[in-house]
Amino acid sequence: MHDPVLPHPPQGAEGAPLPGHPLLDLSARAWQRLRAPAVRYPWLPDAAVVAVSFLAFCVPDLVHDGDGDGPRGHRLAFTHLPLAAVLGFQAALLLPLLWRRRRPAAAFAAVTAVFLLQWSLGAALRADAALLLALYALALHGRLRDLAWACAAGALGIGLVAVRVASAVSVWDVLFFLTAAVTAAVALGIAVRVRRGQLAVLRERAARLEVERDQRSRLAAASERARVAREMHDIIGHNLSVIITLADGGAYAARSSPARGQEALELIGDAGRQALGELRRMLGVLREHGDGPALAPQPGIADLAELCGRIRAAGPAVVHRTEGALETLDRGVQLAVYRIVQEALTNTLKHAGPHSRARVSVALSGTRLRVRIDDDGPPVGAPAPGAPTGEGQGVTGMRERAALYGGAVTAGPAPGGGWSVLADLDVTPVPPVAALPSAAPAAVPSAVPAAVPSPLPAPLPAPLPSVLDRIGDPA
Template identity: 45%
Template sequence: MEAGSDLRLILGSGGRPYPVRMVAGAWDWLRRKKPLVDAFYAMPLVVFSAPSLVGGHHGIGAWGLALLTFGLLAPLVLRRTFPRAVFATVALISAVQCLVGVEPVQANIAVLMGLYTVTASNSFRWGLAAALVAELGALLVTVRYPNSADDRKYVFAMLTVVVAGVWLLGLHMRTRRAYLRSVEERAERLERERDNEVKMAMAAERARIARELHDVVAHNVSVIVVQADGASYAIDTDVGRARQALDTISSTGRLALAEMRRLLGVLREDDDAGAFAPQPGVAELAELVEHVRASGLAVAFEVDGTPAPMSEGRQLTVYRIVQEALTNTLKHGGPRAAVAIRLRYTGDALEVRVDDDGRGAAAPDDGRGHGIAGMRERVAVYGGTVHAGPRPGGGFEVLARIPVREEVAAS
C-alpha cells in the first residue's frame, strides 16, 4: 500500500485522526442528549445513597427510604431540560420530608443541584428566588430537628455557606456562558463582516477590470477598424500598404488578446498573479504613440519638465488617459484628424493634455461610452482632476492633472 493511502487511512476523509473524529462525534451526540448526560451526573449521588437503603432510616423502612430517594433523585434526569420544575419538585419533597420529621438523607443534595441548575441557566431573579427557597429549607432543618442552641447556630451557618457557595457557583457559570456566547456572536459577526468586505473588494476589482477591458478593447478594436478600412481601400491600388495594414491588424489583435488574458486571469482562482505581464506606464507611451501613428493618425508627442518618479498605479492612470483620448479621436475625430499629446511635469504634479482638431462637438455619440467617466474615476483615486470636452475652435480636449506623490494629493 502506498504512503498516501496509509496516511488517508489513518486520518480519514476529513483530514483528522479517527479517534479525534470519534470523540468529537460522541461529544456532539451527548450534547444533544441532555437527560442521558444528567442521569450520568446523578449516578454518583445514587451510589452515595445506596448504603443507607439497606436497613431503613430513622423510623421509615427500606422501601420508604428508597421511595424518598427515588423521588429526590429521579427528577434530576430532567434538571437541565426543565430546571425550575425540577428544583420546585425536589424542594417540595424535601419540605414535606422535613414537616413529617424524616431526617435529611444523602439524596437531599438534589436541592443543591437544582439550585445550581436554576441559577446557571435562568435569569438572576430566578436564581435568587431559588437561593431564598434553599435558605428557607436550611432554616427549617435547623429549627425542626432537635439540637442545642450552639449546634443550631453551627448547622445554620454551615448550611448557609453551602447554599451561598452553590448559588455563587451557578452565577459564575451563568456569567461565563453568557461571555462565551457573546464571544461566539462577535466571532460570527466579524466573520460576516469579513465576508462582506471580501465581496466588496471583489466587486471593486471587477469594476477595475471592467474599466481596464474597456480601455484595452476600445483602443485596439478602433485601431483594427481603421486599419481594416485602409486595407479595403488600398488592396486594389497599393498591395504593399494593404499588407502593412493587415500586419498591423494582426499585431494589434494579438496585443488585445494578451492584455485581455492578463486582466481576466485575475478572476481565476488557480492562476499565479506573478506570472502576469507588468502594467503599462509612462515609459510605454512612446510605443503607444508609434502604434497609433501606424494606423494612419497623425500624432505629436511632447514632454516638458523633469520626469518625477511615480507609483505604478499613477503611471497606469496616465497611460489609460492617453489611450482613451486617442481611442476617442480614432472613433469620432474623422479621417484627417491630428492629435497633440503633451506631458508637463510641474514638480508636484503631472499635467496630461491631449488635443485633436477633429469634429469635436459635431461628432456623433451613441451614448454607450464610459471612457471619460473612467478617466475621472482613475484620476480621483489619486486626488487629481480631469476636464474633457470640445474645444472652442473645434476639436476635442482632454486635460488631466495628477499629483505625483500621496502628500500632494492629501494637501
C-alpha cells in the same frame, strides 16, 4: 425553550479535539451519537436528571430501616411517616426538576416549599438534595435578581434543619455543612453561566469574522475582476480600433496603390503584436507563480510618444506635449495616465474618424497632474464612424483609475466643437513606512518591473477554529 445541554468531550488546549489518538477519535464519535437523541428530544436531559436522582437518593430511603440500630442521624428518617407520604415527598421534590431549565424560578420555589413542609414535619430524606440541584439551575438559567430571595429561602431552610437536628448533632456542624453546600451550588451555577456567556461571545465573534472574511473575499474578487476588465478593455479596445481603422483604410488604398495597402497590412501586424505583448504582460502579472521569462514593465508616460505614433498611423493627426518632471512619478500613476490617454485617443479614432485631429497635454504642477485630450470631432456634415451612445466602460475605467489617486475625470463636448477629456490627479508622495530592522526586505533589483497598484482590501484573517460550533454546554 432552551436547547439540550450536555458536557462536552475531551478537548485540547486550543479547544479543538485532541488529535492523533484513536481512542479520542472514537470517544468524539460516541459523544456525537450520544448528543443526537438530546437534540431531537429536548426534555430528555431533564428526565435523565430526575431518573438518576431517584436512583441515587430515593431508592436508598425506601429500603432504609428506621427502627434499626444504625447511627442516630439515620434514625431521623421514617420515624413516623408512612410509605405513601415518603413517596409523595420524593415525587414532589424531584418532579419540579423536569422544568428546571425552562422555569428555574418556579422549579426552585416548588422544591423549596416541599422541603420546608417536609422538615416542619420532622422528616429527613436523601431526596432533599433536589434543593441543591434546583438552586444550581436557578443560578445557571434564571435571572440573577431571583438569587436574592432564593438565598433567603435557603437560609430559612438551613435554620429549620439546624433546629430539627439540634438534639442529634452539633448545630454548628450542620450550619457549616449546609451553608457550604448552598454556596457551592450557587457558585457552580454562576461559574458555568459565565463560561457559557464567554463561549457565546466567542461563537458570535467567530461568526462575525467569518462573514467579514467572506465579504472581504468577495470584494477582493470583484476589485480584481474590475481591474482585469479595465486592462482588457484598454488593451483590446485600443488595438482593435486601430486594426479596424487600418483595415478599412488599407482596403480602400490598395485599390489605387498596392504599396499603401502593403503598408497598412504591416501596421495591422504591428498593432496585433502590440496587443498580444500587452496581454501577455497582464496575464503574467496575474499569474501567481510565473515560470517564464522576466516581464517588461507596464507602459508609462515615456511610452505616450509611441502611442500617439500608432494613432497617427491609423489616420488622426495627434500632437503630444508634456510639461514637468514626469519621469519622477510613481509607476502606478504613469500607467493610469497612459491608459487614460489611450482610451481617449481610441474614442477619437472610433467616433471622430481617421481624418480628425487630437491634442494631448500632460502637465505636472506641484502635486497636481493634469491630463487633457481634445479632438475636433468628425468633419462638418459627415457622419461619425461611431457616434457615442452614452458613457461606456471606457469613461468608467478612466474615472476609476483617476479615483485611485484622488483625482477625477470629466468628459464631454468641447465649447468650440469636438470632444474633450480632462483628468486631474493628486500625486502627493506617500511618506514611506519605516521597516523593522529585523524584517527589512532586501533591495529589489532595478530589472524587476514595478508592481501595478490594485485596490485590494486588507489581508484576510486566519481561519478561526471551527470547534466553537461543536462545544457543548454542561447541564
